[in-house]
Amino acid sequence: MKKPLRLLSWAVFLVLAALPLLAGWGYAGAYSLGMTGLLHKGVTLAHWQAVWSDAAFWKSMGFSVYVALTAISLATFFALLSVVAWQRDFRRGWLSYAVYLPLTVPAMVVGFFTFNLLSKGGLLSRISYRLGFTDSLVAFPDWVNDPFGIGIIVAHTWMAVPFFMLLFYNLFQSEGLVSLGQVARSLGAGSGQVVRKVFVPVLLRKASPILVLYGLFVMGSYEIPLLLGTQSPQMISVLAIRKLQRFNLMDVPQAYAVSVFFVVLVVGVLVLVSGRGKRWRLKSKDGVLNQKMAS
Amino acid sequence: MRTSFFLLFTIFFACAPTSNPTQPDPGTLPWEELVQQARGSTVQLMMWQGDPLINAYMQEYVVPAIAEQYGITLKIAGGQGNIIVQQVMAELQAGKETSELDLLWINGETFYQLRQIDGLYGPWTGALPNGQYIDWKNPFIAVDFQQPVEGYECPWGNVQLALIYNSAEVPDPPRDREALAAFVRAHPGRFTWDVHFTGLTFLKSLLIDIAGGADMLSGPFDEAKYQRYSAQLWAYIREIRPGLWKEGKTFPEAVAPMHQLFANGELWFTMSNNDSEVDNKVRQGIFPETTSAYVWDGGTIQNSHYLGIPRISANKAGAMVVANFMISPEAQYRKQDPAVWGDGTVLDKGRLTEEWQQRFRELPPRKYAPSREEMQLHALPELAPEYMIRLAEDFRKKILEDNS
Amino acid sequence: MRRRILQGIWGLIWVLPFLLLLVLSIGRQWPFPALLPRQWSLAYWADVFARGGNLNESLLFSLVLSLSIAAIATGLGYVTSRQIAYHPKKERWLLLAYFPYAMAPVILAACLQHYFLVLGWSGKWSGVWLAQLCITYPFAVIFFSGFWNQRMQSMEHLVTTLGGTYWQAFRKVLLPMSSSALLVCFFQTFLISWFEYGLTSLIGVGKVQTLPVKVFQYVQEANIFLAALAGCLLFLPPLILWWMNKRWLFRQG
Numbered sequence: 016m017k018k019p020l021r022l023l024s025w026a027v028f029l030v031l032a033a034l035p036l037l038a039g040w041g042y043a044g045a046y047s048l049g050m051t052g053l054l055h056k057g058v059t060l061a062h063w064q065a066v067w068s069d070a071a072f073w074k075s076m077g078f079s080v081y082v083a084l085t086a087i088s089l090a091t092f093f094a095l096l097s098v099v100a101w102q103r104d105f106r107r108g109w110l111s112y113a114v115y116l117p118l119t120v121p122a123m124v125v126g127f128f129t130f131n132l133l134s135k136g137g138l139l140s141r142i143s144y145r146l147g148f149t150d151s152l153v154a155f156p157d158w159v160n161d162p163f164g165i166g167i168i169v170a171h172t173w174m175a176v177p178f179f180m181l182l183f184y185n186l187f188q189s190e191g192l193v194s195l196g197q198v199a200r201s202l203g204a205g206s207g208q209v210v211r212k213v214f215v216p217v218l219l220r221k222a223s224p225i226l227v228l229y230g231l232f233v234m235g236s237y238e239i240p241l242l243l244g245t246q247s248p249q250m251i252s253v254l255a256i257r258k259l260q261r262f263n264l265m266d267v268p269q270a271y272a273v274s275v276f277f278v279v280l281v282v283g284v285l286v287l288v289s290g291r292g293k294r295w296r297l298k299s300k301d302g303v304l305n306q307k308m309a310s
Numbered sequence: 311m312r313t314s315f316f317l318l319f320t321i322f323f324a325c326a327p328t329s330n331p332t333q334p335d336p337g338t339l340p341w342e343e344l345v346q347q348a349r350g351s352t353v354q355l356m357m358w359q360g361d362p363l364i365n366a367y368m369q370e371y372v373v374p375a376i377a378e379q380y381g382i383t384l385k386i387a388g389g390q391g392n393i394i395v396q397q398v399m400a401e402l403q404a405g406k407e408t409s410e411l412d413l414l415w416i417n418g419e420t421f422y423q424l425r426q427i428d429g430l431y432g433p434w435t436g437a438l439p440n441g442q443y444i445d446w447k448n449p450f451i452a453v454d455f456q457q458p459v460e461g462y463e464c465p466w467g468n469v470q471l472a473l474i475y476n477s478a479e480v481p482d483p484p485r486d487r488e489a490l491a492a493f494v495r496a497h498p499g500r501f502t503w504d505v506h507f508t509g510l511t512f513l514k515s516l517l518i519d520i521a522g523g524a525d526m527l528s529g530p531f532d533e534a535k536y537q538r539y540s541a542q543l544w545a546y547i548r549e550i551r552p553g554l555w556k557e558g559k560t561f562p563e564a565v566a567p568m569h570q571l572f573a574n575g576e577l578w579f580t581m582s583n584n585d586s587e588v589d590n591k592v593r594q595g596i597f598p599e600t601t602s603a604y605v606w607d608g609g610t611i612q613n614s615h616y617l618g619i620p621r622i623s624a625n626k627a628g629a630m631v632v633a634n635f636m637i638s639p640e641a642q643y644r645k646q647d648p649a650v651w652g653d654g655t656v657l658d659k660g661r662l663t664e665e666w667q668q669r670f671r672e673l674p675p676r677k678y679a680p681s682r683e684e685m686q687l688h689a690l691p692e693l694a695p696e697y698m699i700r701l702a703e704d705f706r707k708k709i710l711e712d713n714s
Numbered sequence: 715m716r717r718r719i720l721q722g723i724w725g726l727i728w729v730l731p732f733l734l735l736l737v738l739s740i741g742r743q744w745p746f747p748a749l750l751p752r753q754w755s756l757a758y759w760a761d762v763f764a765r766g767g768n769l770n771e772s773l774l775f776s777l778v779l780s781l782s783i784a785a786i787a788t789g790l791g792y793v794t795s796r797q798i799a800y801h802p803k804k805e806r807w808l809l810l811a812y813f814p815y816a817m818a819p820v821i822l823a824a825c826l827q828h829y830f831l832v833l834g835w836s837g838k839w840s841g842v843w844l845a846q847l848c849i850t851y852p853f854a855v856i857f858f859s860g861f862w863n864q865r866m867q868s869m870e871h872l873v874t875t876l877g878g879t880y881w882q883a884f885r886k887v888l889l890p891m892s893s894s895a896l897l898v899c900f901f902q903t904f905l906i907s908w909f910e911y912g913l914t915s916l917i918g919v920g921k922v923q924t925l926p927v928k929v930f931q932y933v934q935e936a937n938i939f940l941a942a943l944a945g946c947l948l949f950l951p952p953l954i955l956w957w958m959n960k961r962w963l964f965r966q967g
Contacts, residue, residue: 024794028807031790032852036813039825053399053427071711097724104721113725116732118901119952121909121926123933124945128731130567131738131938136574136746138734144747152575152746153499160560177728185898224808224860228815235818237912242567245560246505246710252818259824260392262510262702264399264423274821278813285809356920360935362761387920388931396824397919404831410919569936575746595742595753596937 040278047272054264062268072273074248076280082164082250083234086171087226091219093172094179098187099214105184117177122170126242129170133158159243166243167250171233178229179222186221187214227288231281251277336627337434344437348628349381355632356397357415359388360566363590367651371644376635382628387411391420391507398429398620408624413632417615418455419507421463422695424618431619431626433461438634445658449691451614456529456694463616464633465656467645470685471511471610472585478600479578485607487519487546494553500578502555505702505710508565508583511611513701514693517543519608524690531696540701544708551709561710573597583613585685586652588678593649603679605688612689614656639666648676732949738942751939758943769928769947776908776925777951779839783846784904788896791854791903798855799862808859811852819849820912827916837919845917846910850903857899861892901956908952925951 045051049059066072098105117125132138140155149155159166187193195217196209204212219226240250249257251273259270336344353376359365368386376384389397394414401409416424424430435441444465446452451465459465475483479500484490494501503509521527521539551558555577562568565582572580573596582588582603591597617636619629635641639662642655659667675681738744739758741751762769798807814822826845827836835841866888873883911926920927929944 020793021797024797027790027794027851028798028810028855031848032813032855033810035826035829035848036810036822036852038829039822040813042828043821043825051403053403071706101717101721113729115956116728116949116953118905119949119956120731120945121911121948123911123930124735124948125731127933127938127941127945128734130570131574131734132731134571134574134576136571136576138749141747141749145749157556160556160562162559173727173731181898185894221860224856228812228856231812231815235815237818237820241563245556246563246706247560252821255818256820259821260396262419262699264395264426267399270821271825274818274825281812282809285812354921358931360931362758362932362937362940385921387923388927389915389920393915393920396827396916400824400827400831404828406831410837410921564934566934566936570938573936573938574744591936594937595755595939598743598745 040275043271044275047268047275049268052268055268062272066269066272066276071247071249072254075251075254076277078164078248079234079251082167082171082240083230085164086168086175086233087230089168089172090175090179090229091226093176094183095215095218097176098180098183098218099210102184102187105180115177115181117174118181120174121238122174122236123238123242125170125174126239129166129173129239130159130242133166133169134160160245162245164240164244167240170239170243171236175229175233179226182222182225183218186218190217190221192217223288227285231284234281235277336630337437339437339627341437341439344627345380345631348625348631351625351628352383352385353412353625353628353632354385354387354410355413355415356387356389356394356411358390359386361590363594363651367645372636372641375641376632379635380631382631384632391417391423395420395423395427395429398424399427401620401622402427402429407622409620409622411620412623412625412629414618414620415466415615416463416618417507418457418613418692419695419698421454421459421616421618422457425457425462429621430462431621431623432463434619434626434630435459435461435464435633437630438464438637440634440637440639443639443657443661444637445661448658450612450689451656453691454614454616455692455698459616463618464637465614466617466633466636467653468612468614468656469584469586469654470605470612470682470689471508471515471581471583472588472603472605472679472685473610474572474580474582474588474597474601474603476572476575476578476598476600477602478598483579483604485604487516487608491546491550491553494550496553497578498553498557499555499576501553502558502561502568502571502577502579503581504562504565504568505705506564508568508581509561510698510702510705511583512581513543513705514697515606515608515610515690516546517697517701518611518690518693519606520546524609527693527697528691529694531694531700536697536700540704544704547709558709569596584653585679585682586648586654586676589648589652589676592678601678605680605685607688609688609690610685611692612686613692639663643669643673646670647673649674652676654682735942735945735949738939739946741939741942744938758940762943762947769925772923772925772928773947773951775839775923779843779846779924780904780907783843783850783907784900787847787850787854787903787907788900791851791899792858792892792896795855795858796862799859800867804859808856811855811859814849814852819910820916822849823913823916826913830917836917837921839918839922842914842918842922842924845913846907849910849913850906853906854899854903857902858895861895866891904955905952909948 042051047062049055049057049062130137134140135152135155135157140149140152143149143155144152158169192214195213199209199213235252236250237252237256240253244250244253255270255273258266258273336347339347373384373386376382394416397411398409444451450468452459454463473483484493490501503512517539518524518527520542521535527535547558555561555571562571565580568577568580569591571577585603588597588601588603592599592601617633619626623629637656639657642657643666645651645653646655655670659670662670737750740754740756742753742755744751798804801807826848830836830841830845835844869887869891870883873887874880878886909926911930914922914924915927918927926948929947932944933941935941
C-alpha cells in the first residue's frame, strides 16, 4: 500500500480513536486526584481511598462481572444453538425477520418493556394470573428489581442473542463451515461431533473479540440496570453516575475514580484476552489451511 | 502515547478557569431599556421535559407569547436538575466566558448546588416589574432549602408533597407513623418511597415529625439534633421494613418508576412533590380514577420551584424578560389551571387586581387532591440542605446497603 | 413439526415486546390483571404528527446525522483498520479502540464534555457529529479487524503478483468481497449513532435535538403509554432501514 495512505490511516486512528479517549481518561484521572474541578482542594488520594474502602463499590464490581458473564454465556449458548440447528432457516421465512428485530431497539426501551413484561404487575404476571398459576399480583416471583439481577440478565440476553446470531451466521458463511462439516462427515464424524469439534470451536474462536467487547458493553451498561436493578448492589455505571449527579457535589471526584479504575480493570482484561488471541490466531491459520484443502 | 498525554495536559492546564470580563449588569438598567435590549435575542431555557402537559404549556403558550410580545425567541432544551448542575459546572471548569444556557428551571437541591459552585447570576429578581405581585417575605418563597433566595432565583410555582393512594384498595389511608406501621404489617408490599428527591422529601417530613415539629429543625444544620432524630428515623424504618415493597430490600430509583408500579397495581401508594400531579395523571389515563391525594397529620414539605440565570449567561436581559413574563398574572393563571398544568401560583393574590383575583377564584378545583388551602394547614418548610445530603447518605448506608 | 413450534416460540420471544409497545402506545389505563389497556386512544400518535411541532424536523436531522456518521465511520474504519490489522502489534493498538466501550457512555460523555467545551464545540451539530464519530469509528475498526485475515492478504498478493495495481486489487477484489460486511457495519454504526443519547445530550447541551434527545425523556417518565410511543418512534426508522437492507445483511449462497 502507498505510504501516504498508510500514514493517513494511522493519523485517523490516533486522532479519532486514541486521542479523545486517552484525553477523557486523563481528565477523569486528574479529577479523581483532586487536580482539577470547581471544588478541588489540591492533589489528594482521599477520593480513591473513599472508593477503595467502600464495600458497596467492591460489591458493585463483583455484581457487574457476574451479570456480564451470565448474560454473555446465556446469549452465546442460545445463539449458537439456534444458528447451528436452524442455519438453513435463517435465509428465508418469518423467523429470519423476527429474530433480528431487537437490533433496532435502544437499551432504555428494552429496559422499559422488560419491566412491563416481567414485573409483578407486568404482562407475564397477568397471564399467569389468568391461567391460574398465581392467585394474586404479589404471588408472582420477583423478576425485576431483584437481588440476583434476573431482569437485567434477561434484558441483556434478549438484546445480545440476535446480535450473536447474526455474527455466528455470518461467520458460518465466511468460514465455509458447511463444506468443512461435509469434510468432517466424509471422514467419518457424526453430526454431534461435527457440531462439538468443528462448528462450535471455530465460531467461538472467530467471534471471541466481539463477545469480549459485548461483555464489556454489558458490564458498563447503565439504562437497563437503572430500570431493572436494585439499590444495592448496583451495577458499576449506576454507582458512578449516582456519585456524579446526585446530592453531594463532593462525591463527584469519586465518580471519576470509579470510572478510571473500571477502565484500568477492563483494559487489563483485554490485555489478557488479546494475549490469548495470538494463540487463537495461530490455530486459525490451520483452519484456513483446512478450508483450502476442503475447497 | 506519551505525546498524547503531554498534549492532553497542555490542553488541560492551558484552560484553567480565567476571570470573567466585566459585562454591564443588566440588573441595573431601567426596565424599558432592558426590554429594548432583549428584543430580537434568543433565550435558551433548560428544563425538565418529561410531562406532555407541561411541554404543551411552554410550546403552545409561553414560546409564542414571548415572541409576540417581546420579539424574543425562546428555545427550550431538556435537562433535569442534575444535568443542569453538571453543565454549569463543566462550563465553569472549562473557563467558558459565556454559557450555552440563559435560563434554568431549578428546585431547592439544584439551587443549593449552583450556589455552592457560584454558578448563578444575581441578585436580579428585584428588577422584575411583576415581582410586585410576589410576597417576598413568604417563607415558602424567600427561603429555598433554608437558604435565603436573595434575588438569585425567581419563584415560578409552588407545590407541596402529597401522598397518593388508590381508594379502591385503601379506603382509609394511614395518617401518621403509627398507622403506617400498622398498615404495612397488614398489607405487606404495597408501600414504598423512592431514593431520589421525592422520597427524600418524604424522609425529611418524617424526620420533622419525629423531632416534634418544624421549629425543632429550622435554621442551620445541627449535627446533634440530626444524630438524635435520624437514629429514631432509622429505627422506625427498620421496624416497618418487612412490610414495605420488596420487603424494604430495595426502593424505586425515582418517582417515575414508583408511579408506574402504582399505575399497574403493584403499589397502593405513591407520592409526588407536586400536589397537583395526581389530577394531571388521572386526566392522562395513567392513574386509575379511584386515585386520591392527601397529606399526613404530621404535615409534608411545601416548597417552590424557581427560575435561575447562569452567572455567565450571554443574554441575561432576555432571560429576565422571559422570567418576568412567566410570573405575570396571565401566565401564572393559565399554569394553575388543572387542565393545563395545575401548578400552584407564586403570586400573592391579595396584591392582584380584583379582576385577576376573580379569575383565579374561578379556576376549576382539583378533583383528586385536597384544596391548596387545606393542604397549607399541614405545610412544613424545607430544612437546611445538609439534612437532605446526610439523609441520602445514611439512608444508603444504614438501610439500602444493609441487606441483612 | 416440532421444529416449527420451537421456531414459533423462539420468534415470539422477539416479537412480543414490539407488540406490547405498539399496544401500549395506543392505550390508556392498564391496571392489573387486565391483559389489554381499558381504553384506546390515538391521541399521542396524532400529537406526534400534528402538534409534535418539530418532531419531524428532529427525525430528519437524526436520519441525516446517523446516516452520515455511519457512512464516514464505516468507510474510515474499513480503510484504516487494514493498517492496524496487519501490524505485528495488532492487539495492542486495538486496545485503544476498545476504550469507549470500557467506560459507560454517560461517564465518557462527562470526560469528553470538558474538551468539547474548551474547544467551543459544545451545543453545536458539528460537535455532536464529531463526538458520535469518536464512538462509532472505533467500533468500525474493531468490526473490520477480524475481517482482514490471511485469506484477504493472499488475495491481494495474488492480484499484485498477476500484475494488478493496489487500486485494482482494492476495487475489483477486496471491495466486492467486503460488501456484506460493509453493510453490516454501516447498519451497526447507524444504530449506535441513532440510539446515542447520553453523549449527544451532554455535548449538544440539549440544544441539538436529535430524535432520542427529544423522546428519551418520556421513556423514563411515569406515563408508560407515552413511553411506549417514544419506543415506537425510536425503533421504526431503523426497522425500515433494516427491512430495506435485509437481503444484504445475509450473505446469499
